[in-house]
Amino acid sequence: MQIPYTTTIRPDTGVYNAKLGVWLFLASEIMLFGGLFSAYVFLRMGVPVWPGEINGHLYTSAAEIVSIPLATLNTMILIASSVTMVMSWASLMMDNFARYRLYMGATILLAFGFLVVKAFEYGSKFDHGYFPAESNFLGIYFTLTGLHALHVVGGIIVNGYFFGPGAKMWKTDRARFINRIEIAGLYWHFVDLVWIFLFPTIYLI
Amino acid sequence: MADHAHPPQTGTTPDTDVHGAHDAHGAHHDEPFWRKYIFSTDHKVIGLQYGFTALFFLFFGFCLVMLMRWQLAYPGQPLPLIGGLFGDMRMPGGVMLPEFYNQLGAMHGTIMVFLGIVPLAVGAFGNYVVPLQIGAPDMAFPKLNMASYWAYFVGGVVMLASFFVPAGAAKAGWTSYPPLADIETMGQTMWLLGMVFLITSSLLGGVNFITTVVQLRAPGLSMMRLPFFVWTQLVTAFLLVLAFPPLEAAAVLQLMDRLVGTSFFLPSGLVVSGEVLDIAGGGSPLLWQHLFWFLAHPEVYVLILPAMGIVAEVIANNTRKPLWGYKPMVYATLFLGFMSFIVWAHHMFITGMGTTISSFFQITTMIISIPSVVILSALFISLWGGSIRFTTPMLFALGFLPMFGIGGLTGLPLGLAPTDIPLHDTYYVIGHFHYVVAPGTIMALFAGIYYWYPKATGRKMNDVLGRIHFWGTLIFMNGVFLPMFIQGLAGVSRRLYDGGEIYALSEGVIQYNQFMSISAWLLAVAQIPFIINFFMSIKKGKKIEENPWKATTLEWTTTPSPPIAHGNFVTQPSVYRGPYEYSTPGVAKGFTGQNES
Numbered sequence: 001m002q003i004p005y006t007t008t009i010r011p012d013t014g015v016y017n018a019k020l021g022v023w024l025f026l027a028s029e030i031m032l033f034g035g036l037f038s039a040y041v042f043l044r045m046g047v048p049v050w051p052g053e054i055n056g057h058l059y060t061s062a063a064e065i066v067s068i069p070l071a072t073l074n075t076m077i078l079i080a081s082s083v084t085m086v087m088s089w090a091s092l093m094m095d096n097f098a099r100y101r102l103y104m105g106a107t108i109l110l111a112f113g114f115l116v117v118k119a120f121e122y123g124s125k126f127d128h129g130y131f132p133a134e135s136n137f138l139g140i141y142f143t144l145t146g147l148h149a150l151h152v153v154g155g156i157i158v159n160g161y162f163f164g165p166g167a168k169m170w171k172t173d174r175a176r177f178i179n180r181i182e183i184a185g186l187y188w189h190f191v192d193l194v195w196i197f198l199f200p201t202i203y204l205i
Numbered sequence: 206m207a208d209h210a211h212p213p214q215t216g217t218t219p220d221t222d223v224h225g226a227h228d229a230h231g232a233h234h235d236e237p238f239w240r241k242y243i244f245s246t247d248h249k250v251i252g253l254q255y256g257f258t259a260l261f262f263l264f265f266g267f268c269l270v271m272l273m274r275w276q277l278a279y280p281g282q283p284l285p286l287i288g289g290l291f292g293d294m295r296m297p298g299g300v301m302l303p304e305f306y307n308q309l310g311a312m313h314g315t316i317m318v319f320l321g322i323v324p325l326a327v328g329a330f331g332n333y334v335v336p337l338q339i340g341a342p343d344m345a346f347p348k349l350n351m352a353s354y355w356a357y358f359v360g361g362v363v364m365l366a367s368f369f370v371p372a373g374a375a376k377a378g379w380t381s382y383p384p385l386a387d388i389e390t391m392g393q394t395m396w397l398l399g400m401v402f403l404i405t406s407s408l409l410g411g412v413n414f415i416t417t418v419v420q421l422r423a424p425g426l427s428m429m430r431l432p433f434f435v436w437t438q439l440v441t442a443f444l445l446v447l448a449f450p451p452l453e454a455a456a457v458l459q460l461m462d463r464l465v466g467t468s469f470f471l472p473s474g475l476v477v478s479g480e481v482l483d484i485a486g487g488g489s490p491l492l493w494q495h496l497f498w499f500l501a502h503p504e505v506y507v508l509i510l511p512a513m514g515i516v517a518e519v520i521a522n523n524t525r526k527p528l529w530g531y532k533p534m535v536y537a538t539l540f541l542g543f544m545s546f547i548v549w550a551h552h553m554f555i556t557g558m559g560t561t562i563s564s565f566f567q568i569t570t571m572i573i574s575i576p577s578v579v580i581l582s583a584l585f586i587s588l589w590g591g592s593i594r595f596t597t598p599m600l601f602a603l604g605f606l607p608m609f610g611i612g613g614l615t616g617l618p619l620g621l622a623p624t625d626i627p628l629h630d631t632y633y634v635i636g637h638f639h640y641v642v643a644p645g646t647i648m649a650l651f652a653g654i655y656y657w658y659p660k661a662t663g664r665k666m667n668d669v670l671g672r673i674h675f676w677g678t679l680i681f682m683n684g685v686f687l688p689m690f691i692q693g694l695a696g697v698s699r700r701l702y703d704g705g706e707i708y709a710l711s712e713g714v715i716q717y718n719q720f721m722s723i724s725a726w727l728l729a730v731a732q733i734p735f736i737i738n739f740f741m742s743i744k745k746g747k748k749i750e751e752n753p754w755k756a757t758t759l760e761w762t763t764t765p766s767p768p769i770a771h772g773n774f775v776t777q778p779s780v781y782r783g784p785y786e787y788s789t790p791g792v793a794k795g796f797t798g799q800n801e802s
Contacts, residue, residue: 002342016420018346021412028408028446028447028449031449035452035454039455039458046487052487136485143461
């Protein structure tokens, strides 16, 4: 007896197994980032001035420390990568493997681009002596964006696998491969969505 | 977004290919030992792995507290015979140092909860029984299942290893409150890392259980025909998936505080050993408490729900009648799961949150007692008019009922803010939660072991040893935990290295310490018949024929089990009726299996 509904849809639930699985995983991820966002709210509400004093200078708005233009660029990059991710799945649905490769490659490149901008941001902070230990604003900034960046790395690894060695499954088990790309896409959209919340929370308000 | 039709498939799919299944069947005969038994993806093997590992950790955690109980009974006295084994850093001259006592306390709690009970209740029983009870060939994600077990294993190794680092294991309680936990020694960092592994294990497991129950039920098995045990595992899985991540977030923040020097949980101007700490400050110890208890409260329902599930199965089977109030029990379980997310700050009544917030959590806590009472009452009422068979599992299931009753009732003064004020952090709390977990959950888990042992091994455990085990456990558990209520009401605080001896208020109740310690050691002795029975019966137990308990649920339709890697059932079962068709009016047979049309 094989495990049912690994590829086909169970009629009364309308999903195949991995789809339910990834939605549950994303629910847990929402709670994880939710916990950190809650920490942000708690820490910010506890002080009269935010970001507050760092290295002897009193900051009253996040824009004085972090770069909104760079973060806006990163937002555009991630949204674009979500679009290319959907296009890669759609290409497979339209039986176009070459197009899939193109769009998946673009997704991975954009993800790397995000990380490059991030590295630039972090590097500039460290150069000015702004380390996580200096203040709670910097602490939560590095923790939230750092955990998010780790999730971007995770996405690169997964997408990279499906771009490269994992793409063999297109030949051996086509339907299952398409489903896997759909699942990877859901995860990637979630990573994008976290950033959509991160950006205004840390940088804008 | 609905799924669209998939493009034409080039080969046969595993869902429909009988010949493919045959090939897979053939391939399994060649599996090497390490793939069949060590890195197995079969839910039964993984369930047994969880079971053995968890039982070891329960034993280890019990040993930790038996050590502690020497210090509590005879504070400052050298421990005879084995005291010298612990070395000068822990017990110089055989006398326990306070630092070591604190390690034992923190790790006893951590190990029992996260490495013992949950892996046994969910990882072992859940993994083994749930796919069988729903008529599935395995869990939805077998490789994820294997990863869950090994993540748990690694977490356990990290926790055990923490005893051997400089200054020993975590000693800020299983609750790891900052500021203390933030500035503690290396063992605390290992606690945090171990927790990250354990949380990962639980998350992967939770996702697996929910998907399995939703997607892999056999034809005809609607949700309201599920055995109650499966319902409890389903709700438990939701609690694990949704409640654990905030603790993971908190662990990340505490690791940042400890390793990177942030001040998420450290207030400004904190003085340690006479010196002001050189930190940014501005953090909040309360933040940790909120994040921690957001998990830790649902966690206690993770501890109790599978146990209630097991008791329900055993009671229905041994009263030869359906469970009374199955539907209310199901709705109560769902409501309990939901409510469990909004009661957490009843652990924080004396932190100065303010009366409005305290009122909110007090009210939700009172409300959450209702579904617990519904479930317990339904289990009691299920006995009425039953034809009771006092089998060994039934003894433990029956013992569970009043014990959980005591545990639950003693929680009420803790859930009400005004009465919690004198009781918080006293032995009353320890008595309360141990009653629900020890004579509560653990006895239910024993019931489960005696009940499903024949399914896993094809043999029954010995009944005489089982009875000795039952009575010893019941009596001595009460001996350990009942006096704690008395001590707590007198005001004796928890986590005191000398058991409260130094305080005048404990004068009238301090003598119970010796009584409780002796009960604890006798409780250990009472487990010996169980340990012997458990291992001996693998080879020497009475071999069983088909369905030894004459049960109705699907796991008993193929006993003994098919060999490993030969699937769970000879043919895919279909379900035609509810889970407890015992003594059905108008039917001559005493019971009808779910798969009988």
